[in-house]
Amino acid sequence: MKKVRDLFQTSLRNQFIGLMSGFIIIFFIGAACLYMYDQSIGNAYQVKRDQLNQKEDVAEQLDRDFQRAFFDARGYLAFGRETFKESIFIQEKKVADTLSKLKESQTEPDDQLFVKDAEEFSNLYFKDMVPPVISNYEKGDFEAVKEASASGATATIETFQTQLNMYADSIEQTKRHAYDELKRKESLSQTAFVVFIFLMLLVLMRMMRMIAKQIGQPLNQVASAAEQIAENDAYQQWNFENKRKDEIGKMSRAFEKMIYKIQEKEEHLLAQNEELQAQQDELESQQSELEHLLNMTKNRESQLERRNEFIHGISSSLNKQEVLVSIVKSMSQVMGASRGMIVLMDDQKSNASFGISEKGAEQFLAYIYNGIHQRLFDSKEPFSLKREMTPSEKGYHEETLYSYDLFLPVLSADQRVEAIMVFSRFGHDFAKQELAEYTSLAKQISISLQKITLFEETEANRQLTQDILDNIQEGIQLIDKDGNNLLMNKKLSALIESEIDVLKQSCYQTWKQALIDRVEDKEKLDEYYESIVKQGKTGKHLLTYHLEDSKEVFQVYSESLYRGEEQIGTIFVHRNITKEFEVDQMKSEFVSTVSHELRTPLSSVLGFTELMLTKELKPERTKKYLTTIYQEAKRLTSLINDFLDVQRMESGRQTFERKFEDVVPIMQHVIHTQKVNAPLHSFNIARETDCTIVLGDRDKLSQAFTNLISNAIKYSPDGGTITVMFREGEECIIIDIRDEGLGIPQEAIPNLFTKFYRVDNSDQRRIGGTGLGLTIVKEIIETHEGKITVSSQEGKGSVFTIRLPIVTIETFKEDEHGGDGMNIIVIEDDINLASLLKAELSDSGFKVKHTPSGSEALTKMQEEKPDAVVLDIMLEGSMSGWDVLEEMKSNEALSHVPIIVSSALDEKEKGLTLGANDYLVKPYHPSRLSKTILHLLLKKGMNGEILVPVCDKKTKKE
Template sequence: MKINSYIKKSISRQFIALICFFILLFLFGAAVLTGLQKSTNDGFISNRQKFIDKRALAEEIETHLNNALFNIRGYLAFDNEELRDEVNQEEQDIAVLLKQFKKVAKTDKDSEMYKKLVSFNEYIFDDAFPKAVAFHEAGNTDKVKAIANGGATAKINNLKKELIAYKKYLDTKLTEVVTNLETDNSKLQFYFFLYSVLLLVIVYIIGRMMVLKIGKPLTDFAVAANVIAKGEDAEIQVEANRKDELGTLSVAFSKMYKKIQEKEQDLVAQNEELIAQQEELHAQQSELEEALEKVKHNEETLYRRNHLINSLSHSFNKQQLLNSIITNMCELISADRGIIVLTDKDAFAAFGISTTGADQFKTFLFEGMYFRLLEQKSPFIIKRELEISEKAYHIENGYVYDLYIPIFSSTDEIAAIMMFSRFSDRFSEFQMDEFSALAKQIGLSLDTIKLFEETERAKELNQDILNNVQEGIQLVGTNGETLQVNTKFCEMFAQDKNWHDFVGKSWDVWTKQIEATFGDDCSLLAYIKDSLQNRLEQSFTYQFQETGKVMKVYAEDLYRNETVKVGTVFVYRDMTKEYEVDKMKSEFVSTVSHELRTPLASILGFTELLINRELKKERQLKYLSTIYGEANRLTLLINDFLDVQRMEAGKQTYEKKYLEVLSILRKIVDNQKVNAIKHKITIKSDLNQAIILGDKLKIEQAFTNIIGNAIKYSPEGGTIQISIYEETETLNVSVKDEGLGIPEGESAKLFNKFYRIDNSDRRKIGGTGLGLAIVQEIVNAHGGKITVQSQLGVGSNFTLSFPKLSMEVQTSNNKEYTQGKVSYRIAVVEDDYSLAELITQELKDFGFEVHYYKSGQEALKAINEYIPDAIVLDIMLEEDDINGWNIMKRLKQRKETKDVPIVISTALDEKEKGYALGAMDYLVKPYRTSELSRTIMQTLLKMGKKGQVLIPHTEDDQATDTK
């Protein structure tokens, strides 16, 4: 009873007692189930082992019997004594096994099997085997066979069957043991399930007891507390005889409830007094809220201004600034949409407005509220009804409030206009001053952007000017840092960099690039360093050893306001060409003085001899011939100078005719053979004819210079091979020698005037350096080009390429053509007789057959009867009802005349119309008639003349024509 009382005084003790009871019950049930499980397993193992042992003995006895029978047969068959001994040994082993089997034979089946094994053993080893041995030793084989046939074999077979049946019996028993084990395990599982259910029931009972003894009273306490909190009477129903914590709590709760009721009356009195004080505080709070509202309004105003000002100061990009302004302004003034447009440029930014709406606002910017803003110079608000497009799904009438704000520049002009719309409520009038203040801030920001853009444009312009200067320019600060460079400077010292990569670099950084360019020679850096330290020299000249380039550097200090030194400007000028020109001029003067003085000395010397001495006639003729030759030499030299001067001035004229190249080359070779005693000159041509259009004298001069150089620069002789061949578009003449050759890298300079390769072998040869320059000018004037391939010490190959002329074989004996020559028929339509006569004469001099027509009708009739090869057409034909445009249209409509080339010769400058109607060329009067003849000839040569071949005029033909 004491223990029971002790437990009931504490809820925790009651809970622990229940838990201990549950644990003991759990342990008891677990022990019982575990014992049953162990007993079942032990019985299964014991029974199973017995059957396994029996089966093992049976198999072992069977094995020994089989071995014994095998050995008996072996002995009787082979008379092997060892096998008989092994039979005796097997007999002993079987006897031992039978004794073991007797011990484990517990069932009737086991005993029966034991008796059969003993009986068989006695028959074999005590009766049959001894007799068989005796008969065998006596040599009586038939007796031995009689024993086997008399029943021994049958008994052996029967025993084997019995053993097999016995083993099957044992296997069946083993299966029964396993089946019994499974049945026992199933029972144990069922017992465990019942035990688990019992435990759950006990747990449920314990839980319910705890709920009833603890949970329900606590719930009652909570309900009572809520009732008391509502100010109502409550009753706590707890067992009066409870001695645990809940009983103590119920007593304390009752006492507390009584005290609360006592104090409630005091609180009611105090509450009435507090209500009066609260009403007084509420009045004071209203006053404070009004003051706080004003403070918040002022704070928001300052915040909006600061936010906008910060957004204005963070960008120098105009578009970004406009986007920031309109976005922040819409947020600050609670506008639903807005736009800002600059008045001087097509720049704007919008918020909540479509592109169409923005374009419309910009289009009518100066026709809307612009003039009111200009006059009023302050923001204003317009109230209007909502448009249908602004109502969305609203069907009732509504209003929108548009706010216009002008932004003035520093010159008091409207720089931009802002417009905002609000659909919810109108803009308050007291915010207008704030809007004006914000507009002033925006105006200042736009002025700053404008100044920044102007500064940037000025900087870009200055940089562009510097970049277009052909000298490298570098501004170095007083501390050695690079302040500004141009692109030419970068090309000189760092081709893979641009001017941005140098600006702001310190002395150590950018001088490394200079050192990489100049190598170990630091003379330029020394000059720059001295210039920065005010030890200025007028200039510095440097020649690169590897490339031969010459650079001249100038330095000049840069001052601001003539007092503050900003830095030093360095100008890097590439003087290579000037240096080479000066060098060539010096060489030219030396060469010319030599080339002129040598023949002059001969002329003066021989002339002096002729004057001062009486000489024989033969001697006089010899001296005069020498003087004549030297005079021709001087003439050729002076002619070269004059040719170069005319070519440079663009005054060189060419009288182009059809020339047969092969005959010209043969003539030149014949003339040059006098100076080519050591040389073998050959001409190779696979062409039937090699015809070009050119000036005969100039072409001869070009070929003479090239072949003369080949002879002159092959002082040891050798073969000079002249080849004539065609390519796709050109007729080529190459002159290949086996002379000195040209050093690598000098080929590009060969065609410069006065240039001569600086080599002692070539200095002995002489020359002015003008020959190849003249050849290049002549070839270029004929629409060709000259190229050179050379190897030092092997020889050179100069190739002159001319436009190829394609002619076809003559097949017609038309009376309009002269025998052996092509005669192009040209129709000239011109109403001005003087001009027509001039054009006709020019074309006839060029070898054309010309037919002149003054009127358009006459020309059309003649052209339709006999189609010309080309037409020279005037547009304005006064004495006719048809003009040049109509003639062109009619000719292009006819199949027979649509491909005839037409060259327009008119005073009207309507080239586009002429080309559109199909003109081959369009010449505006006045023009040179030679230009007309060349245009027609080039056109006809490109188009060809069907059924004809061009046979060029020979000198005899020209003489005949002249006659």
């Protein structure tokens, strides 16, 4: 032990190595402990997360199993297929297996409670609910099935589904809690690590301080003694560390002996020079004092001149960039610096430089928060650094030169560093007196920057106020008590048709005349402004005026603006009320129209009724009068129904019962009904597509078509042909209704579907109507996710175009097969053509099987019934296509499967006679086959009264 202690005492190197080794060991031990703790909380969270994920997966599987069981039960009740029935009990086993897995993964009381409830519901559903319902369904007792659903079965299922969703939500919430706990522990671990690092730094600083004290203090004594000896100080007794055994002790003892010898030799010389030195010191003191006073006077004069020039330079502008450039140039002149830079500590890091390249300025900004500059933020005091000049700075000088960089902070009133300045001066350092002067100049810079900041804030607030006013839809204006313009937004300047900068600070007569020139009733608006500005009649007094060159209507009102008790101005608000004005006019016109439309049939009803009551009439005349009364009553009923339909549509109470509907028969029925009242008109229906099936309400579509055909008849009073064209568009069917009537003016088309709107034309007016028909049509079409447009030419007729989404195979196959795709068998001996057809049908969403043989195809059909068959006549083997067709039609299970003959033989009549649904003669485009199958399957779905919900996916293969 003594040897170890001597080893450390006799060597500074051993002492330093020992301290650093101990510090490193302690540091690694602490870091290892924190790392192990961090790993432990991560592993614990991973275990818990895996448990929760397992429970969540099992819960989702349980939900899918129950949902499949519910859908299979409903599918069996809807379609009666045995596969659905068998699938129900398969799902029962899957549910039991899933519940077993959930039991194994349960860790909480809530898990046990949910498993118990799920088991009870599974037994209730599969044992008590499903068997009786299936039994009643198979017996044909559908009323018992409905009663079972109404007696609480549906409510029980919905309750369990809600409970299952709540359990899944609880698992998700537990996962979030576990994650939050992990984050909290990780945060604590990180905090502990930061504290540990801080403590270790403190220990390291303490060690460094101790080492510095042991080494630096005796070295400082030796250095101090050497300086005093060098400066010929008088002899004194030096106290060195003579007891230390290390290198410092040896050096101090040797140095002490050297001092004693030197001082002994110099002692007698000092005595001789003492008197001469005293005299010389007195003279030098007097000379130094005089020189000091002279330098102070010159420095003060120069300082005042530089300060005046500097203050004048930074006070001559409120532009931030100009002021910064002036500051850096003036400070460089004051300091005699060859280069300098100032940077504001704002978000934009506004800056200016002198004698510095653009790249150098960018480099300074990129490293502005390095350690050197941080010293300014911490101490808030200026400091200078000495460095050797770079070759680019030395120019042609070859010797070693030095540059002195001054770092100067600019402090705000709250002692916050709002800017930093850096200047470089070659040759000599910055003196303390200079630093004091530059600090004083920095205060002046701070005052100037504060003024600029206040100016910018005021300007920003003014611009914000102007931006707010410019984005208000009303025209806003502020005037003073004399009527001079103080503030105006862009809306009002656009109304006056003048630039806002031109009207700024304009006098009363100027802006008033500019506005009056735009309106119709100039005298009325002039009197209004005179009453406000001259007589002070502000408040709720409103004025409505019209613009001369447009149909726009404005309303202006005013309010006085007070600051305390003193009125400082008046605010005018100009509001565009064109739409409200048009609505008021429309309402007045509607009242007049409705009065006329209702009074006319009422007058007929009352008149003929009075005749029948007061006079004895012949039977044929009585019948004629009753017929007229009936027709007028129907007309009244139609008017009232239009009003009620519009009201229900606006309130959202209009109901639609959507089914697969073919729009062609609906339109044919409407035209057949309207023909009775149109003896002068001929009707023509043309179609360019077979895709005419939509998902919609038959009655509502019929009402829309009736209104459009009725309008076509009514607005072509001289007769003509009314053409209805069905054609195919992008994912929709397009219906064009064309007449050869009066036509519609172009300016009236944008308002044509507006409620109560009627074209302002004498020919149109005399026809009559309430202006509600097209409004109802637009609402019906848009509710069916469609669109209606109109194009017209006056005197030549109009074309109303309806676009309705077409029902595609995606909608039908999701209901029929649960989204698995429609099964198509292609019986074709040509391998290349079969590959092409298979690729086309697969792209259209069908599941396709191919066989070149008729007998093999029949075998596959027995194993799995197809939804449609594509049949060639010439096949491999002994059976031809005709044989396959006859076999399928004679088989009860396959007789209703749609068959499309695809052959090079042109024997369409024979194929259709034998029972084929369609006949395609090769060659033909493959897309035609997809469209044909789609059309046949949708037709089959409609005939079987299969109702499917509205489907958002409405893609269609061209």
